Amino acid sequence: MTDTTDYTPVTASLVPQGRRMTFYPAAFGKARMTRGEALVLGYMGKLCQDYKGAFWHFYTLSNGGYYMAPAIDADMHLEVAGNWFSGSMSADAAGIVATLFAFGHLAAEAQGTAEGDALIDRYHFLREYALDHAEAAAILGAID
Template identity: 45%
Template structure:
């Protein structure tokens, strides 16, 4: 097995019956605020966002993210860095979760939240839409 294959971070969708424990596990006492920030950032980055079901994903490096369940490609815009492009629902979820984790880390200065951000960013660099995700969060 090559080193690249060994270093590949994988994601797994969390089954419906286990969803309740995901955010408390990964965000601790900040889980309610963290979830709220994900939805807030979704609305900031995609003007057509109007709620809906989200999937939770765990990562093989210990991280996690959320992504909209019933969304196709969307036009994402972030005025502070001039980003404006299309991305799929999974990439949008990674992007939104990164923004939310960064925001939450700034508010709480919690090392666990900071680690979650870095775990997800590492996954983002391997995502099929890595270029778009990284441009959006830059």
């Protein structure tokens, strides 16, 4: 039997400078946008000892997802104590990891609400994108 399902990969688009202010409420919801930003930055600091701050890029995904990634050209070394992950990855991949952790955290806080359901959807939209990322194995290892 031949599978005739068409597969369309999820693509990422950099949010232009003039639209950055719309990113936080769209990604995290108006009620949690400040907390969402703080969680992503906080998770990056927790996961990467060498992270000392950076300008961040914002991305929208073709499936309705969002993520943030630090604008750093060097690889970043992440340590996830909860699952024994230790490895280096690009800043883009590290940003995906930090954003996934933040979405999971926010969804748990809003569990049982429409907002919580939307955050769970955003987590899965980003994870779907991560599955086709060049560094999918490292991303999945870090979030496992």
